[in-house]
Amino acid sequence: MDLEMNLNAPHSMGTTIIGVTYNGGVVLGADSRTSTGMYVANRASDKITQLTDNVYVCRSGSAADSQIVSDYVRYFLHQHTIQLGQSATSKVAANLIRLLSYNNKTMLETGLIVGGWDKYEGGKIYAIPLGGTLIEQPFAIGGSGSSYLYGFFDQAWKEGMTKDEAEQLVVKAVSLAIARDGASGGVVRTVIINSEGVARNFYPGDKLQLWHEELEPQNSLLDLLNSS
């Protein structure tokens, strides 16, 4: 039991982050809890950050580190887009993230999942965990909540899902992780990126499915007592 409530602990997004490809694009998902030690500093954070019009990144780990890395990459990508004359690809975005993460590995503590759509390769997901490895995957999970999802994805992931199947999978997965990981919580945010553009969705905590040992939420015990 923690007698000290370390309010000066660095803001950390314990987090659950997910990126999944489907037959037309990618779906990115994340929870919304940012904590300072055991205190929830922000219960409705947005961890899916825009890098370009068609590339987004899911951030986990230190809030400060992930924000600064994504800010730098957004800046570099902006310049790159101007020089290139067309939208940057998700591969370029991922490699820029990797450069920063790898070359500053002793100082940074952030795990990122880059997801985007471009006309050359379609939808792609790249995971860049703590040391700065870059790995392209059909789906990626990260953050402290991901520990609870390895078995789930082993069973539930399949190639060639539709957009709705992929989004439902992501929402279900983040919701399962929130149920078990104290460092994840709040709402589930998803971002879907495909040739048509970008769509953002928001699933409040109370609209998610109930899992084992979870009970139907009530307004008050008094309602329960009065109804029985």
Place this chain on the structure above:
Amino acid sequence: MRYKSVERMKPIGKHSLLGASGEISDFQEILRYLNELILYDNMWDNGNSLGPKEVHNYLTRVMYNRRNKFNPLWNSLVLGGVKNGNKYLGTVSMIGVNFKDNHVATGFGNHLAQPILRQEWHKNLSFEDGDKLLEKCMCVLLYRDRSAVNKLQIAKITEEGVTINQPYSLKTYWEFSTFENPAQGAIGSW
């Protein structure tokens, strides 16, 4: 979070209720001690029964003595009860700090719930008002304490005895407009 259905409140004797936070194995050990205490009290068979004040005192001694031996029981305890019309509410920490008050809390409750209770508690609360007040506190704790789980129990102690209600969940609110797209005005922020 491995165990999301642990019951941390138990009746003690006829007049008291003990709630614990912290190490559950130590709480279970404390319950064994108290069980023995109540048993011996009943064996006297003289009409006397240990009330909340006595149980609180016993717990204080146990916790403080363990602390002195550098082998504490890692719990924060809340002891409440009613005997002969007198209401009692006390608390003991793992280092033996103990006191009585109109409202007590453990852990994050001290930081988040006590301020609410200081504003809104008054001595003529009905059960319904008390319940709503506690639920207000528990809801804040659910939003802001990382170790909180949405499953709680409310217990009531009166002269008639102890009632511990079944565990239930609280509704939470997420539909503030700023929650939907918080980074809209500042891309890359939280």
